[in-house]
Amino acid sequence: MAKKSTGSIRAQRLTVDIIVHTILIIMAVIWLIPFVYIAAQSFRGGVNLGMFSSTFFPKVWTFDNYIKLFTDTTSLDFFGMFKNTFIIACCTCCISTFVVLAVSYCMSRLKWKMRKPYMNMSMVIGLFPGFMSMVAIYYLLKTMGLTEGPMIPVALIVCYTSGCGMGFHVMKGYMDTIPKALDEAAYLDGATKWQTFIRITLPLCKPMIVYQIITSFMGPWCDFVMAKLIVGAEAKYYTVAIGLWRMLEKEFVGNWFTRFCSGSVLIAIPISILYIITQRFYQEAMSGSVKG
Amino acid sequence: MSNQLTKADVARKKQKNPDSLLSALQNGGPVVWLSCLIMGLGNIAAGQIVKGIIFLAIEIVFFAFMFMQGGGISNLSMLPSLGDRPMQEVWNDEEGIYEYVMGDQSLLILLFGVATVFAIGLFIVLWRASVRSGYKALCIKKAGKKPWSFIKDIKELFDSNIHKFLMLVPFGGILVFTIVPLVYMICMAFTDYSTINDKLILFDWVGLDNFKQLFQSGGAIAGQFWDVLGWTLVWAFFATFLNFFLGTFVALIINRPTTHFKGLWRTIFSLTIAIPQFVSLLLINSMFRENGIVNSLFQQWGWIDTALPFLTKTNWARTFVIVVNLWVGIPYTIMQVTGILQNIPSDLYEAARIDGANAVQQFMNITLPYMIFVLTPYIISSFTGNINNFNVIYLLTGGGPNPELQSAGKTDLLVTWLFKLTMNEQKYNLGAVIGILTFVILAVVSLVTYRSSGSYKDEEGFK
Structure with missing residues (x-):
């Protein structure tokens, strides 16, 4: 009797297991379809290189799209865009990482008069839709003379970094978990606050700093709205996002869709890898700052 | 302090x-x-x-x-x-122009x-x-x-x-x-800076006229505004709660002790987050167009005769964006919920098991209350985030389908309409008004909820 019931429980569990795994497999397939499609299309050859093909997998497989992406630079120079974005992303990530660290340190470790007002201010500003002030930022940059020629990358860097003083919440939350006793010990040894910041707090924030560096590095690769507004028609200063966007516009899409796919694959691979690394550091960070 | x-x-x-x-x-x-x-x-x-x-x-x-x-x-x-x-225009005598x-x-x-x-x-x-x-x-x-x-x-x-x-x-x-x-x-928002009456170079203060225009009953803009506002709230509601419940469900079944390949499933679902949205969403848009791959495959297989109007009929398009948003949003919920599930103290479950609680009872009395308690701020912020969800709407439908003579499409949210009003139609004043109203809505939602939540009142409570 008892044996029978454990047997039926086991059978029941097996059915549930089968159902669960079937659901997961179906969902995984649905989740992967767009990515398989884009990867497959990036190898499509033949006469029609436009958006619409009648088969999911290409009839003619070729590597041409990837080669042409880098060799055919007359109208859209993918390598140039890649270079632009890379430079912008590097500067953005250096500046914004430092700014976020500095602000989080002030919010988490120091007590000063404007601390709470600053936090409330950043919350209120965060409630306005960001696109509202976009036009105004553009005119502001224009009057500063940053929207023409070689100053365009500078304008983009300014755009991506100027608001990062408000993105301190995750880092501050992490710093809050570092015991205050460490700071006090440093003060007793005669350290200044700057020394405490550099020598004590920063090294303890390492996993979170990596997380911050990678997330701010990824920003410029994904932004297409602000970049499109600022860069306008100057193809020389396109970032990858605008370039890929352009490839889907009417004048290009007929010949460039497959190249859009290959460009997307080339961008998506490094970004996904970076993302997976971030997640590892994020989880490490979430498990606490000082162990043992 | x-x-x-x-x-x-x-x-x-x-x-x-x-x-x-x-x-x-x-x-x-x-x-x-x-x-x-x-x-x-x-x-x-x-x-x-x-x-x-x-x-x-x-x-x-x-x-x-x-x-x-x-x-x-x-x-x-x-x-x-x-x-x-x-x-x-000044006549220049010397050069004759x-x-x-x-x-x-x-x-x-x-x-x-x-x-x-x-x-x-x-x-x-x-x-x-x-x-x-x-x-x-x-x-x-x-x-x-x-x-x-x-x-x-x-x-x-x-x-x-x-x-x-x-x-x-x-x-x-x-x-x-x-x-x-x-x-x-x-x-x-208090000027008449717009293409109407050609006020792009010289414009004046007009006080509250723009707000009046938006709330005036029977006006053309007012009708569109209420339409867009209603859809924005419906969208935010479905996008938030469907994502939350379905995402929690998937996270729970991945987290079951007898589910295999946990890491693999999580990686697959996190791909959606890792790949830039403008790539994946633009691609999905191209797949679901009238002559896109989905329609043409369905026609080849003989499932349908004419193309399905995913992007061209109001109700189809609205359902379409909500469903695709599940594809975008479920992975985020899985990520959040997985972390929290692993943090629930295991002695709670042990105690429940000793008391003879079955799986369903354990879920209803331990897992669910704990999750709701921890995730309330997340739900609120994802609700406000969805009100401002520019990417999904702009990249998937561009706000369309567009009725004739209206600037707001049928899937336009307040943010995407704001974007269209300023970028495409250059009605900057109306765009600014919409921005302010979006702020008011978000402020009300977050004030009511954040202020009453423990984490705001007691920021340093856990130290």
């Missing part, structure tokens, strides 16, 4: 003189009063020469800016009218006006600081001690005043590139 001040802080606080502006003006002598006119005089008199000269230089620069040609004063004087000289003479540009007048107001505000802050600092230095000198030298000031910028040093750049960036543009756009 006070128990967190270090001893050094407390000692410094005791040293501090009562040096508010009021007491400086009451107790300070003629030098302090004079330093209200000539900034830095108090510091110079007390021996802090470099600091005094810096204050004086700030004053000189400020007044030079205010009084120069086209400087602060002229900016402010133009602000009420926003300029009234139109562009003129008409020449264009630039008139006023309201846009720049408003921008410079707002910037000047902020410059004046900044100057007042500095002025107050200079008077107080001069008074403080004089008091120290009177007590027979030597006030801080300039080098000491610099050193303290890395120690007790480090927040001033560290916050300077971040706050400056926010002030110039976030607050000033925001105030500028808020001002825009």
Whole structure:
């Protein structure tokens, strides 16, 4: 009797297991379809290189799209865009990482008069839709003379970094978990606050700093709205996002869709890898700052 | 809060003189009063020469800016009218052609006006600081001690005043590139800056007319506004709660002890987050078009005769964006919920098992209450995030399908409509009004919920 019931429980569990795994497999397939499609299309050859093909997998497989992406630079120079974005992303990530660290340190470790007002201010500003002030930022940059020629990358860097003083919440939350006793010990040894910041707090924030560096590095690769507004028609200063966007516009899409796919694959691979690394550091960070 | 001040802080606080502006003006002598006119005089008199000269230089620069040609004063004087000289054609006799003479540009007048107001505000802050600092230095000198030298000031910028040093750049960036543009756009909501009546170069203040236009019953814009607002709320509701419940369900079944390949499933689902949205969503848009791959495959397989109107019929498009948003949003929920599930103390389950609770009872009485408790802020922020979810709508449908003669499409949210109004139609004033109203909606939602949640009241409770 008892044996029978454990047997039926086991059978029941097996059915549930089968159902669960079937659901997961179906969902995984649905989740992967767009990515398989884009990867497959990036190898499509033949006469029609436009958006619409009648088969999911290409009839003619070729590597041409990837080669042409880098060799055919007359109208859209993918390598140039890649270079632009890379430079912008590097500067953005250096500046914004430092700014976020500095602000989080002030919010988490120091007590000063404007601390709470600053936090409330950043919350209120965060409630306005960001696109509202976009036009105004553009005119502001224009009057500063940053929207023409070689100053365009500078304008983009300014755009991506100027608001990062408000993105301190995750880092501050992490710093809050570092015991205050460490700071006090440093003060007793005669350290200044700057020394405490550099020598004590920063090294303890390492996993979170990596997380911050990678997330701010990824920003410029994904932004297409602000970049499109600022860069306008100057193809020389396109970032990858605008370039890929352009490839889907009417004048290009007929010949460039497959190249859009290959460009997307080339961008998506490094970004996904970076993302997976971030997640590892994020989880490490979430498990606490000082162990043992 | 006070128990967190270090001893050094407390000692410094005791040293501090009562040096508010009021007491400086009451107790300070003629030098302090004079330093209200000539900034830095108090510091110079007390021996802090470099600091005094810096204050004086700030004053000189400020007044030079205010009084120069086209400087602060002229900016402010133009602000009420926003300029009234139109562009003129002038006959040039020598060359025998008409020449264009630039008139006023309201846009720049408003921008410079707002910037000047902020410059004046900044100057007042500095002025107050200079008077107080001069008074403080004089008091120290009177007590027979030597006030801080300039080098000491610099050193303290890395120690007790480090927040001033560290916050300077971040706050400056926010002030110039976030607050000033925001105030500028808020001002825009009270003007008639739009393509209507050709007001793109010269425009005027119109008070609350734009708001009236939006709330007027029967008006063309008003109808669209209520339509868009209704859809925005419906969208935010479905997008948030469907994502939350389905995502929680998937996270739970992945987390079951007998589910295999947990890491694999999580990686597959996190791909959606890792790949830039403009790539994946634009691609999905192309797959679901009338002659896209989905329709053509369905037709080849004989499932349908005519293409399905995923993007062209209102209800189809609305369902389509909600469903695709599941594809985008479920992975985020899985990520959040997985972390929380692993944090639920396991002794709760052990106790429940000993008491004879089955799986369903354990879920209803332990897992669910715990998750709701921890995830309430996440649900709120994802609700407000969905109200502002620009990417999904803009990239998937572009707000379409568009009814004739209307600027708002049937899937447009307030944000995407705002974007269209400013970028495509150049009705900046209406865009600004919509931005303000979006702010009001979000503020109400978050005030009601955040304020009553424990984490706001007791920010440092867990320490």
